[in-house]
Amino acid sequence: MNRQQAATYICPVSGSTLQLDVSTAIVDEVIEGALRSNSADVSFPITDGIPDFTWPPVLLASDAQTRQSYEEMAQEYDRYAALPFITYRANEDDVREHMVDQLELRTDSKVLEIGCGTGRGAVHIARRLGKDGKLYLQEISHRLLTIAVQKLQAHSIAAEFSLANGSYLPFQDNFFDAAHHFGGINTFADIPRCLSELARVVKPGGKVVIGDEGLGPWLRDTEMGRVMTNSNPLLKYEPPLQSLPATATEVQLEYIMMGAFYVIEFRVAASPPQPDYHMQIPSARGGSHWTRYYGQLEGVSDEAKRLAHEARAKAGISMHDWLEKTVREAADKELNNKPS
DSSP states (O other), X not given: OBGGGGGGBBOTTTOOBOEEEEEEEETTEEEEEEEEETTTTXXXXXXXXXXXXXXXXXXXXXXXXXXXXXXHHGGGHHHHHTHHHHHTTOOHHHHHHHHHHHTOOOXXXXXXXXXXXXSTTHHHHHTTOOTTOEEEEEEXXXXXXXXXXXXXXXXXXXXXXXXXXXXXXXXXXXXXXEEEEESOGGGOSOHHHHHHHHHHHEEEEEEEEEEEEOOXXXXXXXXHHHHHHHXXXXXXXXXXXXXXXXXXXXXXXXXXXXXXXXXXXXXXXXSSOOOOTTOBOOSSSXXXXXXXXXXOOOOOOHXXXXXXXXXXXXXXXXXXXXXXXXXXXXXHHHHTTOOO
């Protein structure tokens, strides 16, 4: 980890700044040490130049199982990672290049990839970046990340690596121009939090692109669906559209690789959508979206409702305007003891 990089990290627990403690360094590269959060009273170790921001300290079951599996199969990971592309007759380079296209990168972009594995996708991102660009790679498995470090050394791109849970990212708000993940989010213990975190760390207007296994609905009851889900139950997963944050906009869902994988892309908005709640609706009912939702009073009898509709029609105004006028007049008389 570069010494100057310490200032860009934050505590994934409290969001506070971190204090760098260096044990071993070679010029500006910190080899051993720690990043300490005084406000949260936690410390994150740096080992072999890689900071470990894993949170919570005891991972939830699916995250812990994923880490253990990846640690055990790290040396064989690339061989297994190629199998889906072979199975669905897809060119891996083409698939990954397509997903990187969706990120809309510039040569000076600052990009985050979570769950980077051994760097199979990262090398495609690195090719798009110039000397002013920067790539941050995050992975939950130390052994996989070590392989990614070795792969990226062949590219003249500034890259930073960290161990972390994708649902607790150690980066400031609006820090990245884009974020990417392919293969793995289905098994994340807290998918909604992960997607919210990605939207938090990407600047408004930036893109988030994620993908994983999940057969298209039209294929699930076909022979292909039955055969393939028998071999790989992960294909039964649905795209986590319901888990997208409210700031996701221009959302697109695409199925690739014979419909066996989904890709979700969205642009990060500066704030959740804000419709014109108070626009007056020109109808017999009248009112606005806001008053129709928040302006509900206790229900009345059928007879009272019938009389109200007749009175409204005779007055030639909307029900909202008639009720507003009638209730205000009645309340004013009651509150100010005015005679009927």
